[in-house]
Amino acid sequence: MVKLVLMHKADSIYDDVPDQVYDFPRTYLKTMEEAVGDWVIYYEPVKAGPRGYFAVAKVFKVIEKPGAEGRYLALIEPRSFLPFDQEVPRLMSGRPLELALTEPDGTPKKGGVVQRAVRRLSEVDFARIIDIGLPQNLEQLEAAKYDTATSFDEGAEPFQRPVLERLTRRPYRDVAFRRKVRQAYGYRCALSGLELRNGGGRPEVQAAHIRPVENDGSDSVRNGLALSGTLHWMFDRGLISIAEDCETILISKNKVPKDVIDRLLPADGKILKPDDPRDLPHPENLKWHRKNIYGQVLRDESEPWV
Template sequence: MTKLILMHKADSIYDDEPDVVYDFPRAYLKAVQEAVGDWVIYYEPVKAGPRGYFAVARVSEVIEKPGAEGRYLALIEPGSFLPFDREVPRLLDGRPLETALSAPDGAPKKGGAVQSAVRRLPETDFARIINLGLPQELEYMEAVRYDLHTPALQDEALIFDRPVLERLTRRPYRDIAFRRKVREAYGYRCAMSGLQLRNGGGRPEVQAAHIRPVEKQGSDSVRNGLALSGTLHWMFDRGLISVAEDCETILVSRNKVPDDVVGRLIRPDGKLVPPLDIRNAPHPANLRWHRENVFGQAVLNEGTPWG
């Protein structure tokens, strides 16, 4: 097995969906086959945008792309994709983070490997990029984020030194990383009510909802998330509300949700608030899964938040 860098462009001719599949030509087949069962880091090239290294995932299988001679698909292991908490720049102090892209004097190389869409990645480079994008103190950072009376990160006794791979697979860590990215994507505003509420300490009163749950092979991609208030999150998980095929109209199970509740909780125009970056908009496939498997199937035997 080997770790890789996978170049991804949103407007590419290749049918990539980073949390599901990576589409690539035959020239990279050997390298990608070596990565089956191992981790890859996604990288956005300079001409495609500013992100640099932006996510990590694990390859589960490589198959030929149906109907496309010379093209292959790397299937991403369900539940393995995780966006970085902070995107990692291509250069740090003017030097590449990948050893293969560095000249002997540490300066960036030009051409050659730099242009390659698939690059092998040494373990040390992998760990360095992960530590920058998904810091091991992330859980502590989130716990004290809005607590003005808690000491900053110098209290190292409160930070567990977890190996990189344990961090990537540990559910509590992934939940925090997902929550931070989804709430940030929507500007800490509920996507269905439009409200941006904070408590007295400044903590946002908005949650991150998985559209397709992780236990149902949903991912931790921002495109599988919605920022929702607590009540709307509860309603969404129980199938009382969903999103229509146009990916913006809010659907309500009218036989289970009173009109006055809809009027208080849902935006007057009945449309989702879009994320700040449209690339983070909910993926149509995830919304379709929710409509087909969750919406309208609620059995309200546990009471409701509105009494």
């Protein structure tokens, strides 16, 4: 097995869906097959945008792309994709983060391996990029962000959480997902449009998975919605969803009182969209929710508006 960097750009001719599949030509077949069962890091090339390294995932299978001779698909292991808490720059102090892209004097190489869409990544470089993009103390940072009463021993050594534990441990992933989704929506509820904060400034909006993790939903921002507590409850229980146009709010009106709809949802019946179009809910995730959750009304407690 081997770890890789995969180049990805939103307007590519290849049918990449980073949390599901990576589309590539025969040129990289041998290298991609070596990566099956191991982790890869996504990288945005300079001409495509400013993000640099922006997410990590695990490859579980490589197949021929149906109907496309000479093209292949690397299938991403369900529940493995995780966006970085902060994008990792291509250079730090003028030096690449990948040894393979670095000249002996520390300056960046040009051409050749730099332009490869798929390139091998050493364990050391992989760990370095993960440590920057997904900090070891992310849970601590989130806990202390809005709680001025929280204090930590400045002399204490930070807990060294191994790389693979961060990538697989559910509580850590939940924090990373929550931070990215709430940030994408500007800490506002995607359905009501409201920004609610408590007295200490802590956002009350929650991060909801459109397709739940237990149903192979990913931790991509495109599988998330920032929702208030009540609307999160309604969304998870099939009382509301989002239509095929990816913006119209669907409501089980025979199950939700009109006065509740009038209080909680905007008059135009449209969702609040993220500023970055790359963070928009993926149509396939919304389709899954409409098919499997909406209208099912999975009640396990009394309605919060009663």
